[in-house]
Amino acid sequence: MATIRPFAGIRPAPAYAKEVAALPYDVMNTQEAREMVKGKPYSFLHIDRAEIDLPPDTDPYSPAVYQKAKETLETFEKQGIFIQDETPCLYLYRLTMDGRSQTGLVVCTSIDEYQNNIIKKHEFTRADKEADRIRHVDTLNANTGPIFLAYRENPQAAEIMAAEVKKFPLYDFIAEDGIGHTVWRIDDNDTIQALVKSFQTVDSLYIADGHHRNASAVKVGLKRREEKPDYTGEEEFNFYLSVLFPAQELHILDYNRLVKDLNGHTKEAFLAKLEEKFQITPAKTAVHPPKAHTFGLYLAGQWYLLEAKAEILSDHPVEGLDVSILQREVLTPLLAIGDPRTDKRIDFVGGIRGLGELEKRVDSGEMALAFSMFPTSMAELMATADAGLTMPPKSTWFEPKLRSGLFLHDLGK
Known part of the structure; x- marks a missing residue:
């Protein structure tokens, strides 16, 4: 009670x-x-x-x-x-x-x-x-x-x-x-x-x-x-x-990610690595991910829709979260973002500021790329808490x- x-x-x-x-x-x-x-x-x-x-x-x-x-x-x-x-x-x-x-x-x-x-x-x-x-x-x-x-x-x-x-x-x-x-x-x-x-x-x-x-x-x-x-x-x-x-x-709104550099990758090499784990589709406009396990990527003035392939998904209450998938499959292995709580090469932007904020910071050269996220759900939040687990940092933005x-x-x- x-x-x-x-x-x-x-x-x-x-x-x-x-x-x-x-x-x-x-x-x-x-x-x-x-x-x-x-x-x-x-x-x-x-x-x-x-x-x-x-x-x-x-x-x-x-x-x-x-x-x-x-x-x-x-x-x-x-x-x-x-x-x-x-x-x-x-x-x-x-x-x-x-x-x-x-x-x-x-x-x-x-x-x-x-x-x-x-x-x-x-x-x-x-x-x-x-x-x-x-x-x-x-x-x-x-x-x-x-x-x-x-x-x-x-x-x-x-x-x-x-x-x-x-x-x-x-x-x-x-x-x-x-x-x-x-x-x-x-x-x-x-x-x-x-x-x-x-x-x-x-x-x-x-x-x-x-x-x-x-x-x-x-x-x-x-x-x-x-x-x-x-x-x-x-x-x-x-x-x-x-x-x-x-x-x-x-x-809950999306909580988006920005990264300062490509960790030594060229644009082409980075996209090729991503394609091993995601279906990639170029987009004509800013990408609001339409459902769970999809992501927007803004790189060199171009938006892409990323759809996670089945082999990288998980039923685990935390490992199956989109923020976990991105961290596990992209941020850590490809971009060398080890601890997002302390790494100075990553920044987070609440969805209330819109995708235009992501474009602005990438286009200015301050950041190299941005990921737009599908919002975490209340059901996911409560399932994580019920399991006695914790989400990755910056998983939820409430408005x-x-x-x-x-x-x-x-x-x-």
């Missing part, structure tokens, strides 16, 4: 919600964040990336950055930009993009259920990225970015949520990128308890996005337990901020992104 828990959310006053809401801290670098907050004094990036309000040469991981984040949050609270609900609540958060909506339940989830694999992951995390968010959460004494979780089905919750979204929303705005954000507060105790009970029938929750935030939130909770050995398990630090979405509403700053969870004393 999955445990969900209401919390007294720290959140923007309604008049400031649109101004506060910001993209997650990890989808931009420091310089991009500095540009994004120009004319936006209340953007949550002032808290999530507090180095933007310090001198340009500031180390983004210095203690001064985390202290600045804490000071900014406290200032926003004093100014009434942020308020806190008086009683524990649940919230509904709907995102609408291109006419398609997904509605999640904003809750606190249990650090023990992450430890016990009820909350399942599908990616490895990096210690340096965890350390940053551990210090951020610990210094602010709050979960500041929600974890994006998915579940297979919960008919009882769906019925309750369908009734709740007919009520007047707490927030309802369209962000600069055209994505709609609507939030409802659920403060009726009977409704809260019915939702809590409904998730007791859900066997697993799956991390869709936010593996580093999740691992960091859990480690802060475990750190607090060490500092307070007489803890009961009911303290707020035993739980962390999450948004739970039904898997069927989620949309739309949850905005940070709409909900904070106070970890208490």
